[in-house]
Amino acid sequence: MDWVIELDSADVPAITGAGPIIARAVCWRVARGEFWIVTGLMGSGKSGLLRFLAGLLAPSAGQYRLFGEPMPIIDQARLPIRLRLGFVAEDGGLLSALNLAENVALPLRYHKDVPPTTALERARELLRALDCEPWAEAHPGSVPPDVRRRTGLARALIMNPEVLIVDCPLRGLDPVRAHWWLDTMLALNQGQTAFSTRPMTIIVSSEDPRWWHNARAKFLVLHDGHARTFSSWAELEAAGPAPVHAMLASGTQK
Amino acid sequence: MVQTADQAQATKTSIGGARTLGRERFRARLVFDHCLSGPANAARHAARTARGLIAFALIALSVLFSKWRIAPGVIRPLLKREIARGGVQLIPLFGFLAFTLGFVVIGQAVSWLSRFGAIDYLGTIMVVVVVRELGPLLTAMVVLGRVAAATVVQLGTARALGEVEALESMAIDPVHYLVVPRLLGMALNVFALTVYLVLGVILSGYLWAFFQDLPLTPADYFGQLFRALGWLDFVVLGLKTLVFGAIAAVVSCYHGLARPLQLEQVPAVTVRAVGQSIVGCLVADAFFLLIYLV
Numbered sequence: 223m224d225w226v227i228e229l230d231s232a233d234v235p236a237i238t239g240a241g242p243i244i245a246r247a248v249c250w251r252v253a254r255g256e257f258w259i260v261t262g263l264m265g266s267g268k269s270g271l272l273r274f275l276a277g278l279l280a281p282s283a284g285q286y287r288l289f290g291e292p293m294p295i296i297d298q299a300r301l302p303i304r305l306r307l308g309f310v311a312e313d314g315g316l317l318s319a320l321n322l323a324e325n326v327a328l329p330l331r332y333h334k335d336v337p338p339t340t341a342l343e344r345a346r347e348l349l350r351a352l353d354c355e356p357w358a359e360a361h362p363g364s365v366p367p368d369v370r371r372r373t374g375l376a377r378a379l380i381m382n383p384e385v386l387i388v389d390c391p392l393r394g395l396d397p398v399r400a401h402w403w404l405d406t407m408l409a410l411n412q413g414q415t416a417f418s419t420r421p422m423t424i425i426v427s428s429e430d431p432r433w434w435h436n437a438r439a440k441f442l443v444l445h446d447g448h449a450r451t452f453s454s455w456a457e458l459e460a461a462g463p464a465p466v467h468a469m470l471a472s473g474t475q476k
Numbered sequence: 477m478v479q480t481a482d483q484a485q486a487t488k489t490s491i492g493g494a495r496t497l498g499r500e501r502f503r504a505r506l507v508f509d510h511c512l513s514g515p516a517n518a519a520r521h522a523a524r525t526a527r528g529l530i531a532f533a534l535i536a537l538s539v540l541f542s543k544w545r546i547a548p549g550v551i552r553p554l555l556k557r558e559i560a561r562g563g564v565q566l567i568p569l570f571g572f573l574a575f576t577l578g579f580v581v582i583g584q585a586v587s588w589l590s591r592f593g594a595i596d597y598l599g600t601i602m603v604v605v606v607v608r609e610l611g612p613l614l615t616a617m618v619v620l621g622r623v624a625a626a627t628v629v630q631l632g633t634a635r636a637l638g639e640v641e642a643l644e645s646m647a648i649d650p651v652h653y654l655v656v657p658r659l660l661g662m663a664l665n666v667f668a669l670t671v672y673l674v675l676g677v678i679l680s681g682y683l684w685a686f687f688q689d690l691p692l693t694p695a696d697y698f699g700q701l702f703r704a705l706g707w708l709d710f711v712v713l714g715l716k717t718l719v720f721g722a723i724a725a726v727v728s729c730y731h732g733l734a735r736p737l738q739l740e741q742v743p744a745v746t747v748r749a750v751g752q753s754i755v756g757c758l759v760a761d762a763f764f765l766l767i768y769l770v
Contacts, residue, residue, distance in 0.1 A: 276645050295647075298546070304647045315642035318634070329646045332547040332653075377646070 226385050226423050227252035227275065232284035234274045236267065243282060244270045248449045250442060252423060257411045259434045260427040262444035268427040269312065271444065272389045275425065276309035305333060308378030310388040314370035316362040322349065323358040326376045348376040351417050368399050385423045386410060392433055400433065408437055431458065532730045536659055539651045551657055558661025562623035563668055570669050574676025581605055582681040586688060595692065599700020606677050607709055615670040616720035616757045619662060620750050624728035627658060628746045631732025659725040666721030667714060716764050723756040
């Protein structure tokens with residue numbers, strides 16, 4: 223099996239908060255082309271786990287391998303492996319001193335030494351594909367949150383990653399914008415977008431897994447400092463932990 | 477053992493005396509500890525801060541040299557922006573400073589030197605006071621106040637907004653992107669502005685001497701200057717200004733990035749950064765003085 227992400231009894235540390243460890247002894251393997259939803263109650267550590275997967279923290283115990291190489295990767299020689307992974311923060315993670323097009327172009331200019339004009343042109347193409355081109359010259363502070371999030375996605379996609387990690391893309395969105403994200407994530411996973419025809423391995427965090435019940439995704443549930451995996455929505459419905467059942471039973475269907 | 481009343485009274489007195497003596501010693505110890513604890517805590521805190529600053533400086537320098545050839549298309553525009561912000565934009569201010577400083581130095585020098593008939597030492601005074609000490613220090617202080625304080629606020633805000641994490645998520649070294657351009661920019665700015673200030677003071681100094689009808693021809697004045705200047709002055713001026721700029725950059729970047737800042741902490745941290753930069757520059761200045769004494 224072609225594993226892209228492997229966690230072997232890894233203790234995932236927290237970036238913020240009272241407890242030092244989000245999840246203990248996590249054993250998790252993500253194969254190429256899979257679609258994973260990381261879910262759990264608020265405060266269960268979903269964002270922390272995704273930041274850990276993005277290489278922002280080292281495991282407190284155990285091992286985390288990305289394409290077979292130990293993470294985090296900080297040395298220049300192994301950087302090409304690290305660049306095969308893209309990360310989108312919940313708020314887009316944009317730099318306030320740059321406008322949206324410059325933000326999207328930054329990784330291309332930094333890692334590939336692409337001239338500014340070419341990089342900005344490519345950035346604008348991506349922003350156009352993600353319906354954000356009208357805001358290309360605006361700064362992050364002056365655009366709506368969804369535009370910031372989509373710009374973060376454009377910035378991750380400009381490096382053509384093989385693995386895409388997206389933190390809570392649906393948080394705070396109306397159903398129309400939420401469905402845009404659902405459709406885009408599915409299309410990226412299947413390689414059916416105008417700007418990327420190669421299927422991507424996608425890992426998305428979501429407070430409400432019901433949005434993804436049609437996505438043919440696998441689920442990882444964080445609860446009480448542990449992570450459990452479920453290979454399908456049906457398995458999650460049948461055998462998920464109590465908080466997941468409570469979540470599935472509450473509110474309106476998606 | 478059964479005691480008599482007198483024995484009991486004597487015991488009580490001696491126990492009470494021992495207790496009193498013990499309390500007094502305890503109080504004296506408390507006062508002693510209190511007097512020492514403030515300076516001791518301050519010394520411990522200063523040592524911790526110095527250790528952090530030195531470690532940060534070493535990290536910044538190692539990134540500067542190891543990633544010299546990486547992403548020049550991104551880092552050079554950032555460096556140019558720092559040079560414009562902390563150098564070019566300060567030229568008018570330094571022009572004014574040079575003009576007034578020339579008057580002050582020449583005015584004071586002339587008023588004392590002419591009493592002793594030692595006007596021939598005017599050039600030496602200019603070199604010793606302006607070229608060796610006042611020029612570099614004054615430039616560093618002005619750059620600190622104008623640029624370093626703003627740097628603390630900018631980087632503290634960037635950290636609070638998650639931009640450091642955003643850079644790391646793009647596999648971009650935050651020290652390379654945020655610190656190296658500022659380090660190089662401030663060092664180059666302090667060097668260039670010092671040269672500009674020194675030249676301005678020397679020229680405006682002669683202008684003031686001319687207006688004061690001093691019997692000093694331009695040839696005499698500049699001759700004195702060139703005779704007082706040695707190759708060591710040029711070397712030390714260059715090194716000193718680069719070091720002062722680097723100290724200002726390292727301290728301000730350290731305080732902006734070292735730990736997450738709350739909004740209400742920003743003024744105090746900015747003041748602390750400027751104060752520590754001043755101390756750092758003065759300590760470095762003292763080291764450079766040793767070169768002249770050896």
